[in-house]
Each structure stands twice: as structure tokens, then as C-alpha cells.
Amino acid sequence: MKKPDSPENEKPRDPRKHNSFYEDVYEVVKLIPRGRVTSYGAIAKYLGTKMSSRMVGWALNGSHFSTEKIPAHRVINRNGMLTGKAHFATPTRMQELLEKEKIKVKDDVVVDFQKLFWDPAVELKID
DNA sequence: GCATTGACGAAGG
DNA sequence: CCCTTCGCCAATG
Numbered sequence: 001m002k003k004p005d006s007p008e009n010e011k012p013r014d015p016r017k018h019n020s021f022y023e024d025v026y027e028v029v030k031l032i033p034r035g036r037v038t039s040y041g042a043i044a045k046y047l048g049t050k051m052s053s054r055m056v057g058w059a060l061n062g063s064h065f066s067t068e069k070i071p072a073h074r075v076i077n078r079n080g081m082l083t084g085k086a087h088f089a090t091p092t093r094m095q096e097l098l099e100k101e102k103i104k105v106k107d108d109v110v111v112d113f114q115k116l117f118w119d120p121a122v123e124l125k126i127d
Numbered sequence: 128g129c130a131t132t133g134a135c136g137a138a139g140g
Numbered sequence: 141c142c143c144t145t146c147g148c149c150a151a152t153g
Contacts, residue, residue: 021149039135039136040134040135040136041135041136041137044135044136044148049148049149050136051136051137051147051148051149052135052147052148052149052150053134053135053136053148054133054134054135054136054147054148054149054150055135055148055149055150056134056135057133057134057135058133058134058149058150058151059134060134061133061134072134075134076134077134077135077136078135078136078137079135079136082134083134083135084134085134086134087134088134
């Protein structure tokens with residue numbers, strides 16, 4: 001069963017020099033402004049691997065092992081649904097964190113998700 | 128080393 | 141409009 005004790009645990013593998021994928025994900029997530037949210041696909045797109053949004057979720061999975069604060073609760077799927085709530089300390093933790101940031105959540109779905117959407121590929125665009 | 132799964136997403140029926 | 145299938149990449153079994 002999926003039980004990544006520590007996919008990277010401060011020590012990401014370096015199959016190649018592309019191990020920065022996880023770090024990049026953490027960086028972007030940490031850059032998400034308070035009260036804003038983004039999607040896995042948006043981060044993946046920003047990293048260039050838009051097709052592999054799954055990897056973003058997997059990388060975020062390791063964020064719990066990271067000593068740094070990763071606001072993973074601000075990362076949800078393209079539908080605005082809190083698909084990863086089950087991976088938090090408690091299934092309600094994610095929603096509470098979001099509501100604490102004035103983000104309304106209804107039926108595990110972020111209200112006005114599109115309005116609160118924060119696209120790194122746009123906000124962090126190099127123009 | 129192959130098969131299955133996954134915090135996703137887009138496309139097809 | 142809802143459900144199913146495929147794709148992508150990595151990790152686990």
C-alpha cells in the first residue's frame with residue numbers, strides 16, 4: 001500500500017538532476033498567497049509537466065514529511081474539490097484551514113474557486 | 128521487471 | 141450531463 005515514509009524527507013533522490021521537481025512544487029505552494037487557491041494541474045503546467053498533474057499530488061504527499069510549512073490545503077484539483085482532505089491530519093482539517101482564510105467551502109468544494117484561483121503560470125510568469 | 132495504484136486532467140461515449 | 145477510458149510519471153508490491 002502507498003506508504004511513502006519519506007519520498008524525499010529532506011533528501012530527495014537524484015535519479016538525475018531533475019529531483020528539483022519536488023522542491024519546485026514546494027516552492028510554488030509556499031508562494032500561494034493567503035486566501036487563494038490553485039490546482040495541481042496549474043502547478044504542473046507551471047513546472048512544465050502539465051500532463052503529469054499526478055506527480056504534483058505525489059510530491060505534495062511528501063510535503064507532510066517536510067519540516068517546512070507547506071500550505072497544501074490551498075492546492076486542490078481543477079474541479080475545486082478538496083480531494084486531498086483525506087491526507088491531512090483530519091478529514092476536516094483542510095476545510096477548516098481554508099475557511100480560516102476566508103475561503104468558503106461547500107460540500108468539499110471551494111466556493112468561487114475560479115475567483116480565488118491563483119495560477120502560478122500567470123502570476124509568476126516571466127513575461 | 129511487470130502489474131497496480133494515485134492529493135489529476137482531458138477527451139470520448 | 142454523467143460515466144468510462146487513456147495518458148503521464150513515479151512509487152510500491
